[in-house]
Amino acid sequence: MNVRRWVSAVAAGAALVTAGVVGGAVPASADNGDGDVNCNLGEICFWRYSNAVLWTKQFWYTADHGGYTWWAGGATNVRVQDDAVDVTNRDTQCNVRVGDLSAATGIWTWRYFPNDQLRHELGVIRNANDRHERCV
Ligand SMILES: [Ca+2]
Numbered sequence: 001m002n003v004r005r006w007v008s009a010v011a012a013g014a015a016l017v018t019a020g021v022v023g024g025a026v027p028a029s030a031d032n033g034d035g036d037v038n039c040n041l042g043e044i045c046f047w048r049y050s051n052a053v054l055w056t057k058q059f060w061y062t063a064d065h066g067g068y069t070w071w072a073g074g075a076t077n078v079r080v081q082d083d084a085v086d087v088t089n090r091d092t093q094c095n096v097r098v099g100d101l102s103a104a105t106g107i108w109t110w111r112y113f114p115n116d117q118l119r120h121e122l123g124v125i126r127n128a129n130d131r132h133e134r135c136v
């Protein structure tokens, strides 16, 4: 783990302790990027529609997409998993890969995206996204 991520994790842990949260893993819905609606530097941003920024989900870390929902001017109950068309990798350090796990074969299909700050179509895994991983 690099220094920046480590510092962030420690800060998040400290916040949870302060809030009185005891034990257990951080819930899957905890990763909300930097908490700002804009897709900012360091974030991994998913988009529900081409050429639109309203429906978005932004991450800071590697994550499974199950349990996460879209933001669309407010929280929604619409699941992100199998429902994204584009991704923007604004990670400061590395590529991100986005994968679809085939229920039939158990085999992952991955697509790799450079941290070029640009918005990319998910291509063959459009509306099939199950997970993304950074620095792999
Ligand atoms: Ca953000």
Ligand SMILES: [Ca+2]
Residues within 6 Å of the ligand: 082, 100, 101, 127, 128, 129, 130
């Ligand atoms: Ca899938």
